[in-house]
Amino acid sequence: MAVVPELRAQVVSHVQEGMLQAYVDPEKKDTVAIVRLGHVYCFNKKKFTSRKRELEYWRMVNDVKKTLPIAKAARDLLVQVYDTIQFIPKEKDQRKYFKQLEKNLFAQYKPQLKRLNFRQGKLLVRLIDRECHRSSYSLIREFLGKTRAFFWQSFGALFGVSLKGVWEPDGKDKELEDICIQVEHGLL
Numbered sequence: 215m216a217v218v219p220e221l222r223a224q225v226v227s228h229v230q231e232g233m234l235q236a237y238v239d240p241e242k243k244d245t246v247a248i249v250r251l252g253h254v255y256c257f258n259k260k261k262f263t264s265r266k267r268e269l270e271y272w273r274m275v276n277d278v279k280k281t282l283p284i285a286k287a288a289r290d291l292l293v294q295v296y297d298t299i300q301f302i303p304k305e306k307d308q309r310k311y312f313k314q315l316e317k318n319l320f321a322q323y324k325p326q327l328k329r330l331n332f333r334q335g336k337l338l339v340r341l342i343d344r345e346c347h348r349s350s351y352s353l354i355r356e357f358l359g360k361t362r363a364f365f366w367q368s369f370g371a372l373f374g375v376s377l378k379g380v381w382e383p384d385g386k387d388k389e390l391e392d393i394c395i396q397v398e399h400g401l402l
C-alpha cells in the first residue's frame with residue numbers, strides 16, 4: 215500500500231501563464247514542475263471497405279468544412295443575443311429586437327445558405343445542435359414563437375429534415391463528431 219506524503223504550504227510561481235507551474239516546498243527546497251496540456255484526441259487510421267465508402271467519407275469532410283463555420287457563427291450569435299436581451303426589459307421591445315434580428319440574419323446569411331446543397335443543409339441543422347447544445351426547433355421556438363417553430367419544423371419535414379434532432383456524439387453522430395474535431399484542429 216502506497217503512502218501519500220502530507221502536503222505542506224507551497225509557493226507557486228508561474229513560468230508561463232496557464233502552461234507551466236512550479237511548486238516549491240520551502241522546507242525541503244524541492245521543486246516540482248507541472249505542465250497542463252490541452253485535450254488529446256486519438257483517432258484510428260481510416261480503413262474503407264470500398265471506394266464508394268471512401269468517397270462518401272471525403273464528401274462528408276468537405277460538407278463539414280463548409281457548414282461548421284456557419285454553425286459556429288450561429289453559436290456566437292446566440293451568445294450575443296442572450297447577452298443583449300438581458301438589457302431589454304419589455305417583452306414588446308424584445309419582439310421588435312427579434313424581428314429586426316431575423317431580418318438582418320436573412321440579409322446576411324441568405325446568399326451563403328442558398329449555396330448549400332440539401333445534404334449540407336441537413337448537416338447544418340445537426341451542427342447547430344452540436345454547437346449550441348440545443349435543437350434548432352427549440353431555438354426557433356424560444357426566439358420566434360411556437361407558430362413559427364411549427365412552420366419551420368413542418369417545412370423541414372417535407373424534405374426529410376427534423377429540426378428536433380438531438381446531437382449524439384457517442385451514438386449515431388460518432389463519425390461526424392470525429393470529423394468535426396479533426397477539422398477544428400486542422401487535422402483534415
